[in-house]
Amino acid sequence: MHSVVLTKGVPDFREGKVSFDEDGHLERGATPTVMNPNDEFALQAALQTKVKRGGRVSVMSMGPPGYESVLEEAMGVYADDCYLLSDREMAAADTWATAITLSAGIEKIGDPDLVIAGFKTADGETGQTGPQTAWCLDRPIVTHVIAMEVDEDAGTLRAKRLVEGDVDEIETVEAPLPAFVVTDPEFDTSYRRAEHRLRHKQLKAETEARAENYEDHLTSWSAEELELDPDFIGLDGSPTIVSAVDPIPKAPSEREATMVEPDDSEGMGEVLETMRPLAGGD
Amino acid sequence: MTDEYEHYEAVVVGGGPGGAAAAATLARNDVETLVLERGVEAGSKNVTGGLVYAEESAPYTIDGLFPDFREEAAERPVTDYYLHNVAGEKVKTFDISDLHDHDTEWADAVLRRKMDSWVADRVHEIASETGGGLLTDVRVNGLLREDGEIVGVTCDELDPIRADFVVAADGVNSELARDAGLMDWEDPDEWFQGVKAVVDVPPEVIAERFDIDDDEGEAHLFSGDLFEDVRGGGFVYTNEDSLSIGTVFHLDSLVAEEAEPHELLDSLLTHPLMANWLEGHYDEVEYSAKLVPDSKKAAHPSPHDGRLVLVGDAAGQMQAQGPIIKGMNHAVTAGALAGEAFAEARMRNDPESVGDLYERKLRDEGLMAKLRPSGYRLASALGEHAPVTALTDSVLTSGVGRAAVGLLGDRLESLYSSPTLSQIVPDTRTPYVTMPTVIAEELGERVEGEADYEPKSLLDRIGDLTYDTDVGNPHIRLRDASAEASGAAVSACPVSAHDFGGGCYREETVETNGDEETIISLDTQPCVECGTCAVVADTEWEHPRGGKGVEFKQG
Numbered sequence: 001m002h003s004v005v006l007t008k009g010v011p012d013f014r015e016g017k018v019s020f021d022e023d024g025h026l027e028r029g030a031t032p033t034v035m036n037p038n039d040e041f042a043l044q045a046a047l048q049t050k051v052k053r054g055g056r057v058s059v060m061s062m063g064p065p066g067y068e069s070v071l072e073e074a075m076g077v078y079a080d081d082c083y084l085l086s087d088r089e090m091a092a093a094d095t096w097a098t099a100i101t102l103s104a105g106i107e108k109i110g111d112p113d114l115v116i117a118g119f120k121t122a123d124g125e126t127g128q129t130g131p132q133t134a135w136c137l138d139r140p141i142v143t144h145v146i147a148m149e150v151d152e153d154a155g156t157l158r159a160k161r162l163v164e165g166d167v168d169e170i171e172t173v174e175a176p177l178p179a180f181v182v183t184d185p186e187f188d189t190s191y192r193r194a195e196h197r198l199r200h201k202q203l204k205a206e207t208e209a210r211a212e213n214y215e216d217h218l219t220s221w222s223a224e225e226l227e228l229d230p231d232f233i234g235l236d237g238s239p240t241i242v243s244a245v246d247p248i249p250k251a252p253s254e255r256e257a258t259m260v261e262p263d264d265s266e267g268m269g270e271v272l273e274t275m276r277p278l279a280g281g282d
Numbered sequence: 283m284t285d286e287y288e289h290y291e292a293v294v295v296g297g298g299p300g301g302a303a304a305a306a307t308l309a310r311n312d313v314e315t316l317v318l319e320r321g322v323e324a325g326s327k328n329v330t331g332g333l334v335y336a337e338e339s340a341p342y343t344i345d346g347l348f349p350d351f352r353e354e355a356a357e358r359p360v361t362d363y364y365l366h367n368v369a370g371e372k373v374k375t376f377d378i379s380d381l382h383d384h385d386t387e388w389a390d391a392v393l394r395r396k397m398d399s400w401v402a403d404r405v406h407e408i409a410s411e412t413g414g415g416l417l418t419d420v421r422v423n424g425l426l427r428e429d430g431e432i433v434g435v436t437c438d439e440l441d442p443i444r445a446d447f448v449v450a451a452d453g454v455n456s457e458l459a460r461d462a463g464l465m466d467w468e469d470p471d472e473w474f475q476g477v478k479a480v481v482d483v484p485p486e487v488i489a490e491r492f493d494i495d496d497d498e499g500e501a502h503l504f505s506g507d508l509f510e511d512v513r514g515g516g517f518v519y520t521n522e523d524s525l526s527i528g529t530v531f532h533l534d535s536l537v538a539e540e541a542e543p544h545e546l547l548d549s550l551l552t553h554p555l556m557a558n559w560l561e562g563h564y565d566e567v568e569y570s571a572k573l574v575p576d577s578k579k580a581a582h583p584s585p586h587d588g589r590l591v592l593v594g595d596a597a598g599q600m601q602a603q604g605p606i607i608k609g610m611n612h613a614v615t616a617g618a619l620a621g622e623a624f625a626e627a628r629m630r631n632d633p634e635s636v637g638d639l640y641e642r643k644l645r646d647e648g649l650m651a652k653l654r655p656s657g658y659r660l661a662s663a664l665g666e667h668a669p670v671t672a673l674t675d676s677v678l679t680s681g682v683g684r685a686a687v688g689l690l691g692d693r694l695e696s697l698y699s700s701p702t703l704s705q706i707v708p709d710t711r712t713p714y715v716t717m718p719t720v721i722a723e724e725l726g727e728r729v730e731g732e733a734d735y736e737p738k739s740l741l742d743r744i745g746d747l748t749y750d751t752d753v754g755n756p757h758i759r760l761r762d763a764s765a766e767a768s769g770a771a772v773s774a775c776p777v778s779a780h781d782f783g784g785g786c787y788r789e790e791t792v793e794t795n796g797d798e799e800t801i802i803s804l805d806t807q808p809c810v811e812c813g814t815c816a817v818v819a820d821t822e823w824e825h826p827r828g829g830k831g832v833e834f835k836q837g
């Protein structure tokens with residue numbers, strides 16, 4: 001059982017980490033790059049498969065050499081080894097050019113039973129890379145997966161997925177292996193068997209130790225090593241044209257406000273009176 | 283997806299000293315052993331005073347089972363042991379090191395988060411070799427039964443697990459012991475309540491104020507009138523860079539006096555002796571509490587049922603040897619004996635005999651005699667009668683008694699240090715309150731000193747604790763909210779108090795048909811899971827789910 005997890009580095013959008021310039025444009029240089037938060041679920045899904053069925057988990061990313069830290073982070077969640085597809089020629093790729101590059105990487109690794117991607121990235125938010133890569137690899141794809149079981153003997157994957165991304169509507173589907181899976185942020189990462197939790201604990205300890213020397217487990221491939229035609233990758237291979245990026249204007253933050261201290265009973269009485277009609281009461 | 287239940291040869295519930303000793307012994311005998319601990323980390327739910335004893339007479343010690351324990355998991359060794367008899371500012375101090383040293387190979391102060399998590403790592407290493415290991419964040423919620431027989435455990439977080447042998451080392455509020463019908467939560471007089479504050483003090487200040495080196499430590503006990511009439515006492519133990527300061531009181535006495543546990547702790551914290559130790563360094567970092575069983579009354583003589591054995595506090599195996607409290611060491615011995623018993627029963631191909639074997643070992647190794655000393659039964663039959671107490675108290679406080687105390691003078695110190703006497707003192711006001719008060723009044727000296735700090739408020743103590751609240755899923759429910767049934771919890775709960783709205787238990791006045799009625803309400807959010815209200819109020823009491831609830835950093 002071999003799973004390859006695709007991950008991407010994105011700006012750390014958390015409060016206190018992210019910087020915007022005066023025009024509201026992201027300052028890439030001043031904002032640290034982290035693993036796309038949704039990719040954690042893809043890694044957890046791969047780890048779960050390894051916990052239950054054994055095998056190997058690889059993590060792959062396309063990006064500049066600086067993305068090594070993203071792979072290190074991914075390895076902290078779980079990976080046996082990691083792959084960085086990095087080349088000047090690959091820069092400024094849209095999702096299509098990225099899919100072509102990633103599928104070349106996956107084919108070079110071999111023919112993994114599962115390729116797993118996280119739900120859309122925090123920066124582009126398109127959610128296209130996964131499906132496009134599946135298409136390039138000519139694999140069946142199951143998206144919005146919240147739970148899955150692999151049956152290697154039968155050569156199938158059984159998955160629970162959210163229909164229309166709705167937690168109230170869940171369907172169970174079966175797909176032949178090799179397959180492509182996109183995990184949903186609702187992915188259930190819990191284990192109800194002690195043997196699984198014990199194995200999970202052991203694998204976590206191993207991967208955390210590995211992450212400290214992630215370079216020893218890292219393979220980097222250039223466009224040439226992947227035998228990629230420069231016309232189909234990077235900026236040149238990207239049919240998407242971004243004409244402009246408009247910052248969404250900030251909501252006016254200044255409102256008329258009256259401050260009332262909690263122990264000011266007269267003031268609180270007025271608050272209640274003001275709110276009463278709004279609450280629909282009398 | 284398989285529906286078959288998992289199976290382990292042995293499942294140990296609880297990662298405290300009892301569970302750790304059981305698991306290590308089982309695993310070293312090649313028994314496939316799974317340990318389930320409800321805390322986020324072993325130790326995160328636990329509170330002790332505490333001194334871990336290694337007794338010369340005991341078949342097992344914690345450092346024997348876990349080499350390097352003292353270097354890696356313990357704080358300072360106890361090199362001096364004192365008992366302070368207090369009457370107001372007058373104090374008569376006895377050096378009771380002899381009592382402490384009796385049968386003691388060594389005794390170290392510990393903090394449970396550090397101790398248990400270190401031990402748990404060792405246990406996991408050993409148990410992993412057998413195909414098992416230790417899991418945290420798992421709360422066992424009951425026994426798995428088939429045709430009335432115990433065949434395993436059920437959990438909140440995991441599917442049921444079968445086992446040939448189940449060790450309930452789940453502590454003083456053992457849900458398994460109750461599920462098995464072996465223990466109950468009925469009588470307040472079978473329990474003590476322990477409350478503790480850990481105060482950070484730099485090592486150089488400890489060295490200077492206690493006049494000790496880095497490899498030395500002290501234990502100080504307090505009794506007398508500083509806790510009003512509540513039967514019990516206070517303690518101070520030196521850690522590497524903190525002090526453990528706490529109290530242990532008979533639960534029935536706390537309830538009878540309607541005392542507020544945090545206020546009793548405050549009396550200790552502000553006593554002139556303490557004020558001198560803490561001056562300029564009162565940095566309280568954690569407030570905690572836990573019930574403590576009194577083995578003299580609670581230790582189960584036959585703590586097993588089929589494949590289930592109880593170990594440590596779960597079986598009531600906590601010995602109050604006069605002022606000296608021994609629970610952790612006995613839990614270690616009992617745990618290891620339980621492990622031995624199963625290994626032997628299995629070798630004889632007679633796993634069903636494990637319970638009887640364990641019981642016999644508890645007796646043959648002398649543990650049962652320490653837990654339920656026969657002398658105590660004789661002495662208490664007489665000594666715990668209220669009229670007798672009143673008589674001894676009045677004699678003691680009379681001119682005659684005082685003269686006798688004066689005459690005995692420092693001979694009292696050696697009397698107090700008698701191991702036999704200390705085992706059989708009756709649980710009355712006399713030894714806890716009256717005697718020490720008279721001693722201090724007659725023989726004591728005034729101690730100068732005034733606290734330059736205010737003890738932390740209950741609100742701040744709760745506010746500084748870490749909780750992962752299981753919102754919408756309270757672990758304690760009030761069965762009867764009347765003041766008669768559950769009112770005692772308002773003062774006895776260590777995080778509640780009369781006239782305090784931020785705690786677990788509150789008194790509320792409601793009007794029904796023009797009548798005013800007092801009812802008790804409960805909010806489990808600030809609960810420190812001590813177990814007090816399981817005994818003193820009418821509740822359905824469970825632990826929170828795995829990893830939920832309070833998380834102690836010190837313990």
Ligand SMILES: Cc1cc2nc3c(=O)[nH]c(=O)nc-3n(C[C@H](O)[C@H](O)[C@H](O)COP(=O)(O)OP(=O)(O)OC[C@H]3O[C@@H](n4cnc5c(N)ncnc54)[C@H](O)[C@@H]3O)c2cc1C
Pocket residue numbers: 295296297298299300301318319320321324325327328329330331332333334335420421422423451452453454456457475476477478528529530571572573574593594595596599600607608609610611613825
């Ligand atoms: C204030 C105070 C002072 C004390 N002073 C001393 C002292 O100086 N010396 C001394 O030797 N003893 C002292 N004791 C007593 C001592 O702490 C106990 O006797 C000892 O901890 C008992 O060990 P144990 O292994 O039986 O239980 P515990 O240490 O309580 O361990 C039980 C474990 O089981 C876990 N658990 C409970 N329920 C479940 C469940 N349902 N599922 C999974 N896990 C569960 C708990 O999280 C815990 O880790 C003191 C106690 C207190 C409160």
Ligand code: SF4
Pocket residue numbers: 758771774775776777778786787806808809810811812813814815816
């Ligand atoms: S609510 Fe009960 S268990 Fe919780 S701290 Fe109060 S008395 Fe202890």
